[in-house]
Structure formats: structure tokens, C-alpha cells
Amino acid sequence: MLISYTSNTFPTDYVPTVFDNFSANVVVDGSTVNLALWDTAGQEDYNRLRPLSYRGADVFILAFSLISKASYENVAKKWIPELQHYAPGVPIILVGTKLDLRDDKQFLIDHSGAVPINTTQGEEMRKLIGAPAYIECSSKTQQNVKAVFDAAIKVVLQPPKQKKKKRKGQKACAIL
Template sequence: MIKEYDYLFKLVIIGNSGVGKSSLLLRFADDQFSESYLTTIGVDFRFRTLPIDGKNVKLQIWDTAGQERFRTITSAYYKGADGIVMVYDVTQGQSFDDIDKFWLHEVESYGEKNVQLLIIGNKNDLDEQKAVETSKAEEYCKSHNMLFMECSAKTADHVNNAFLELSRKLMAKKDASQPSKSTNTTQGVQQQSQARGQSNTNTSQSNKLSANTSNQKKQKDGGCC
């Protein structure tokens, strides 16, 4: 059976309730937006396959509830995640502060050791209401080695770009963790060469042993005066 993808990555979206996590996922996965606000109960997920640099990248994206009463449920989904997307609302300073106060500690407690992090500042279409300066968020992400993007689920601004950038980062990490085909081929040739060399050495030793045995036999048969 032919696989429909070259890469498969699990992503988890986290952040305070009401920052637009579900809206971002709906925009990215289905290119839709709803003005009505529906709270996620527990977790939800969607798939999307992207063509990136000639490869098909399949993303399994889990949308988690932001309310505290669901934390014991949602934290279990961090396990095995290749990337975690932390979302804040650019018009709500507290939602950004909580990334450092709470969400990052959640990731450190339950996430994989080398999980890739992306912070998204959602609702950047509400520029006049902006409470978190872009430069502040950029500096924070840079100091913590995280990817950063400001987006708008409503207008679709930079939503695709955010997930594309994260996917490319994950592809690079995946490729770096696996030996290249050329390396495997070289190692295979070296092993075959070593095996042939060992075989030739054994044959040579066998021939020398046979010759010595033959000489000893001739000397014995010839006798001595």
C-alpha cells in the first residue's frame, strides 16, 4: 500500500480559553471562520496534508480546551507531539502573560523533551485594540528559541504561513535525526569490502596452511638417512 504522505507530525494547540484556538484550526484545516463562539469540550482534532518542497506533509492537529477543569484530560495529549502551538489574543495581555506563567510549564511537565514550539498571536486584525506589542512577543520567543507569528483566523492572515513554518522546522529536525541514503550506501559498500577482504584473507591463510601441510608430508615421506 502506497503511503499518502512523506511526513506525519502530531501538533497540539494550547492557550487560554477564548483566544481563538478552534478558530485558527478551523481556518487552517477547512478555510472557514465562524463568528459564533463555541467552547471546546475536552479535545478536538483535524487532519490536513500540505505539499511542501516536493513532499507531502500530513498534520494531525489536536485542539485542546483552555478551561482549567479539562487540564487533566488535555495534558495527556502532549505525549508524542512533535510540535506545540501556544496561542494568545493580541488584545488580551493576560493571555500572553499566561504563556510564561502557566502554559510553558505545562509543556515542560508533559511534553516531549525536544518538542518544537510555536507561539501565535491571534486576532491581529484588531490592531486598534492591540495590548501586546509585536516586538515584545518576538523578543520573548527569540529568548526561548520558539517560532513566532501573528495571525488572524478571521481574515486568514498568516495562518497558513504559521503552520508552514512549523512544518518546515519539523521536517528539518526529522531529516537531521535520520542517516542519509548516501551514508547508508557508503556504509554498505564499506561493509561489503571488509567482508570480501576478510574472505580473501581467510582464503590466503587456508592456501598457506595447505602448502605447509603438503611440504611437511613430502618431508615425512622422503625420510632421512
């Protein structure tokens, strides 16, 4: 997804490494924003190394495959506990990937073990983990790839307002 976003192409021969870093300048509301994008290894072999890259993150893009129930279930079972432990309070954009394959009848016939995740399930997961956004995308077709990163930028530049709890009998006091 990162290569697709930064190069506007789908890499057919890309082999993921342990950690990939990308940089992109994006214009947001008339201002140029420099993005430092880190793609970390999800494999179990890197469980101890991966969290070292979390320090200083402003937002996480947590992706799962829309054609893999195991990938979807790992959001709550593996990734959320890890992110809450190593980077509590950092917002998460939940992303369903491989949107082009979810409705591809031939792909589903050829891969009988694929269990498509629908939009409702994605939204349910978003609510469960408290993510401000859920987006489905396809790096292959570029569908919604830009929207994923726009949502991540927006949540950092314009964080959602915290709901204020009103306490009975107490007056508000603002110290500047």
C-alpha cells in the same frame, strides 16, 4: 485557528469543545504531508486531562491573544511550565492571534480593558521561551494563518541545527 486553516473560513458560530482533532494533507517541497492537528482545551477544568494529548506531538503551536495581556503572560506562567514538564524538548511555535483587532481603534475604544501586545513583546517572549518562530495572525482575515502551520511543519521536517560545542584538546570522532 485550526478551523480557519483547515476550511479557509472563519467560523462565526464555532463553540469550542474539550478536544478537537483535524486532519489535513499539505504539500511541502513536493511531498504530501499528513498533519494530525489537535486543539486542546485551555480552561483550568481540563488541566489534568489536557496533558494526555501531548504524547507523540512533534510540535506545539502555542497561541495567545494580541489583545490580552493576561493571555500573553500565561505563555510564560502557565503554558511553558506545563509543556516543559509533560513534553520536554518538543519545539514550540509561538503565535499571537487576533491581529485584526490589535490595531482596530473602535475595538480598543469599546473594550477599554484590552491591552494590545506589540510585535517586539512577542519576539521577546519567543526568545524567553526558546521558540524557533513567532508569528502574528488573524483567523478572521486569514492573515498569516497558513504561515503558522508552515512554520510548524518546517520545524519538524527541517529542525534547526544544534550548535556544536567545541572542546579544547579533543578531536572529533564520528561513528556510523
